Amino acid sequence: MNQPQMRRREWIVHFSACVVSLAAAGGLPRPVAAQGRTEAAAATAKAPRRIVVLGDSLSAEYGLARGSGWVALLDERLKSQKLGAEVINASISGDTTSGGRSRLPALLQQHRPTHLIIELGGNDALRGLPLKMTRENLAAMVRAGKEAGAKVMLVGMQIPPNMGASYGRDFEAGFRTVAQEEKVPLVPFLLAGVADRADAAAWFQADRIHPLAKAHPVMLDNVWKVLRPLL
CATH class of the missing domain: 1.20.5 (Single alpha-helices involved in coiled-coils or other helix-helix interfaces)
Known part of the structure; x- marks a missing residue:
């Protein structure tokens, strides 16, 4: 050798x-x-859950005493079940999907949420805005949330028939379409068990649009069914 x-x-x-x-x-x-x-994954796993709710008056406690809306009740439920999550209510009364879309980037940068709940669209319908625009805005918000690392869920809405039966059906279907295409969970109807009750008038404020405080635990339950598995 x-x-x-x-x-x-x-x-x-x-x-x-x-x-x-x-x-x-x-x-x-x-x-x-x-x-x-590995260290980054461990840090992410230890990071506290932070839930941002991007909504309109139905989530902003319009006409209600502070702390009685479904978002505040969500915060209480998370604490009672010791799930260790912070809730940021970024809802504004009267907001549309266009408004939410424009506000979302700053909210994602500021709060860095682990979960994003999008409850918008009702005001688009009340204003008769193009449904295609509403769907595009919802999809853009979902994608932005996912790109920021958040688990995203949509909250669906229905509208009274006075807007036209066809418009109402297409509006409701738009939430399902976005949820399916973007592969995110959907709450089919935030006001299920409230607006579809036989005595629904007794569950709304005088404007017949905004629910009374007694309706908000029902609304929370509708959201909770979809949110809880994401936690």
């Missing part, structure tokens, strides 16, 4: 011995990149 071959053989024997020694001591060190990914 010539000298280069001997040196190569000696190096292989030496390297093998080092591997055995390291394995006995607890294994080879992880690559720096892998360590970084």
